[in-house]
Amino acid sequence: MNKNKKLAADEQSSALMADVARLAGVAISTVSRALANPGRVNEKTRARINAAVRQLGYTPNAMARGLRVGKSNIIMIILPGSLYYGVSQIIPQVLQSINKSLIQGGYNLMIANLDRDEISERHILDLAFGGNVRGAIILSSKLPEVDGRSLSNSGLPIVSMLLDMSDAGLQSVITNDREAVRDVTAELIRLGHRRFFYLAGPEGNYHDVERYGGVLEALEAAGLSKESVHRSGGRLDYQHGFDIGVQAADDFATLAEKPTAVIATSDDMAISFVSRIQRAGLSIPDDLSVVSFDGSPVCEFSSPPLSTIEQPVEEMGRAAVELLLDAIGQRQNPASVRTVVRSKLILRESIAPPKN
Amino acid sequence: MNKNKKLAADEQSSALMADVARLAGVAISTVSRALANPGRVNEKTRARINAAVRQLGYTPNAMARGLRVGKSNIIMIILPGSLYYGVSQIIPQVLQSINKSLIQGGYNLMIANLDRDEISERHILDLAFGGNVRGAIILSSKLPEVDGRSLSNSGLPIVSMLLDMSDAGLQSVITNDREAVRDVTAELIRLGHRRFFYLAGPEGNYHDVERYGGVLEALEAAGLSKESVHRSGGRLDYQHGFDIGVQAADDFATLAEKPTAVIATSDDMAISFVSRIQRAGLSIPDDLSVVSFDGSPVCEFSSPPLSTIEQPVEEMGRAAVELLLDAIGQRQNPASVRTVVRSKLILRESIAPPKN
DNA sequence: CGGTTTTTGGCAAACGTTTGCTATAAACCA
DNA sequence: TGGTTTATAGCAAACGTTTGCCAAAAACCG
Numbered sequence: 001m002n003k004n005k006k007l008a009a010d011e012q013s014s015a016l017m018a019d020v021a022r023l024a025g026v027a028i029s030t031v032s033r034a035l036a037n038p039g040r041v042n043e044k045t046r047a048r049i050n051a052a053v054r055q056l057g058y059t060p061n062a063m064a065r066g067l068r069v070g071k072s073n074i075i076m077i078i079l080p081g082s083l084y085y086g087v088s089q090i091i092p093q094v095l096q097s098i099n100k101s102l103i104q105g106g107y108n109l110m111i112a113n114l115d116r117d118e119i120s121e122r123h124i125l126d127l128a129f130g131g132n133v134r135g136a137i138i139l140s141s142k143l144p145e146v147d148g149r150s151l152s153n154s155g156l157p158i159v160s161m162l163l164d165m166s167d168a169g170l171q172s173v174i175t176n177d178r179e180a181v182r183d184v185t186a187e188l189i190r191l192g193h194r195r196f197f198y199l200a201g202p203e204g205n206y207h208d209v210e211r212y213g214g215v216l217e218a219l220e221a222a223g224l225s226k227e228s229v230h231r232s233g234g235r236l237d238y239q240h241g242f243d244i245g246v247q248a249a250d251d252f253a254t255l256a257e258k259p260t261a262v263i264a265t266s267d268d269m270a271i272s273f274v275s276r277i278q279r280a281g282l283s284i285p286d287d288l289s290v291v292s293f294d295g296s297p298v299c300e301f302s303s304p305p306l307s308t309i310e311q312p313v314e315e316m317g318r319a320a321v322e323l324l325l326d327a328i329g330q331r332q333n334p335a336s337v338r339t340v341v342r343s344k345l346i347l348r349e350s351i352a353p354p355k356n
Numbered sequence: 357m358n359k360n361k362k363l364a365a366d367e368q369s370s371a372l373m374a375d376v377a378r379l380a381g382v383a384i385s386t387v388s389r390a391l392a393n394p395g396r397v398n399e400k401t402r403a404r405i406n407a408a409v410r411q412l413g414y415t416p417n418a419m420a421r422g423l424r425v426g427k428s429n430i431i432m433i434i435l436p437g438s439l440y441y442g443v444s445q446i447i448p449q450v451l452q453s454i455n456k457s458l459i460q461g462g463y464n465l466m467i468a469n470l471d472r473d474e475i476s477e478r479h480i481l482d483l484a485f486g487g488n489v490r491g492a493i494i495l496s497s498k499l500p501e502v503d504g505r506s507l508s509n510s511g512l513p514i515v516s517m518l519l520d521m522s523d524a525g526l527q528s529v530i531t532n533d534r535e536a537v538r539d540v541t542a543e544l545i546r547l548g549h550r551r552f553f554y555l556a557g558p559e560g561n562y563h564d565v566e567r568y569g570g571v572l573e574a575l576e577a578a579g580l581s582k583e584s585v586h587r588s589g590g591r592l593d594y595q596h597g598f599d600i601g602v603q604a605a606d607d608f609a610t611l612a613e614k615p616t617a618v619i620a621t622s623d624d625m626a627i628s629f630v631s632r633i634q635r636a637g638l639s640i641p642d643d644l645s646v647v648s649f650d651g652s653p654v655c656e657f658s659s660p661p662l663s664t665i666e667q668p669v670e671e672m673g674r675a676a677v678e679l680l681l682d683a684i685g686q687r688q689n690p691a692s693v694r695t696v697v698r699s700k701l702i703l704r705e706s707i708a709p710p711k712n
Numbered sequence: 713c714g715g716t717t718t719t720t721g722g723c724a725a726a727c728g729t730t731t732g733c734t735a736t737a738a739a740c741c742a
Numbered sequence: 743t744g745g746t747t748t749a750t751a752g753c754a755a756a757c758g759t760t761t762g763c764c765a766a767a768a769a770c771c772g
Contacts, residue, residue: 016758027722032760042720057505059485063428064758066419067727074466084448087654092440092448099439099467103479108488109467110430111455123459129415149413242653268654275657297598298443298624301631303659372728383752388730398750420728423757
């Protein structure tokens, strides 16, 4: 049967450019040009060649081509750690968006890593220096570097996403974390809230710095002191959002003077926090307003529906790919190395004026 | 500065095997053997070569190697559509698990998305026939096939995951959907439930057939008629789980005689359904028991915590990779072409005996 | 119609590895 | 010590493309 198939579709797998050339009665080079270059070969010849290609089921060998032209069409994405946390689909969404844009541009997406241990670092660098990949999108603040080799001088075009690494000379596509949190905090203040509870990501993390900064800015603008906000967490990574929320609920219980509004820096935190808080008998938003960060669709179906700051992941992915492909196309675009895509606050029932 | 760097780390990017050979004072072939083969070269020579490699920051060119040996070390994963649905982390988890196993085996993971359009089919086939990839893991019931080329006769080792495609001759790693749903339904019957509400995936879909089949088997075993279960949905894909749940809630409202137990075939469906049902004043599990499918971590933080059938994604991923690498290693393993990994029912407070 | 330009096609040399075969050196044995 | 085996290293030919350069043919021009 395999043999039949082969006869039917003519040599399926192993057809070479030479076979096509022979069948079409031309030289190999002509086939090559017919397939790649636009107007370098006679229309009639091209038609013959195309027919031969179809008849043989010929597909050019990507590695041979890549070797010859010294370029691959693979883009790698460097991830900070786990691909998924609780409900937040940020990373998958990013992957999806990037992959879509890349494919449209004729590129392929490869996942470089999952962890950031030395093995992975080495792996990433092998990919980069081995001519395997053509560019990289990085979602981590740490540039791989191990015994002398560093991603930053691999010569590879790199775009950072989610994190602002323009200081490190990387083009960065980010969202306006600080501003968004500032605005929502201001809104809470406007509603009458004066005491806040902030669920933090890991201390020193770019996102946490920005988001907490946003809170402080809003407080200051309203003439409130820094002490108006209680900061909870700060040790665990965003991947452990559920745990952060659970611990924060315990933390909340110990507070003598309860805050009236909660700013969670991920949906996961908010969800587990709310779950625990409700179990403890508090009501949202009557006793406590809650807003979180990420924009997971599931927030619509929490009880109550959760206000959240939606990250424009799709758009950021598109932008990152565009920048990367520009950079690959040599057009050293001198434009700003920081692209900011605005996030969007989704207001739902988890926010209300404080009771008294 | 770039120049400095280069001098410091010696030629970073463009070091060739020839450079290493020259620096170590040996022939190119010796370097090649030193890097790959185990005991083919003298220890002393090998040490000199390794030193040279480090000094030059040499990384072998993957494409040249791939071209020469006629193999790549890239595995592609073919995804059915969207990378993510509501809260279900199935696909990301699969990706994570597969990638981890692959990297350990020295392979890389490339993402190939199988949308319904011809473009992506062609794209996948180009990947397969272009010598780009070494094997594939497919999470779709549709094998790409366009004008004569078909993935099934690409000669590529393929393993199917999540879906049983052993009929199509593919090794398949699946979970015991039918059995799991049968068991949980039986448990609900044991608790006293007699009328069921089933939230369906797309009609004809492998998972839906299996899961619904499981329900029917349990009913039959208990001597209950098929009419004991009301089937809701069946038009939308699992990606639209939230919508399915919402529509099902409407559907539920129209029923004269209310079921007392709900079997949702994804966590998304369950979550949005529960949200709507609760808003309508019903209480879970007092008025209605709910169990769902997928095992998303967030289920623990729903109110009430949701019982769910956890898919053993991690283990399935590992198994799939293992099978694939076995197949690549030529050892035509004649073992069963169907590997079943058992899922796990997580019982939480959303299930109780019916009220009356 | 001869000369000049333009189009088109072919030859062969890359690209950076791996590997079969061969050559040398070392080790062993009688 | 001479002959035989064994370890080690090198030569050169692949792998399947692309592309610079040249030749032939066609088209154009005066």
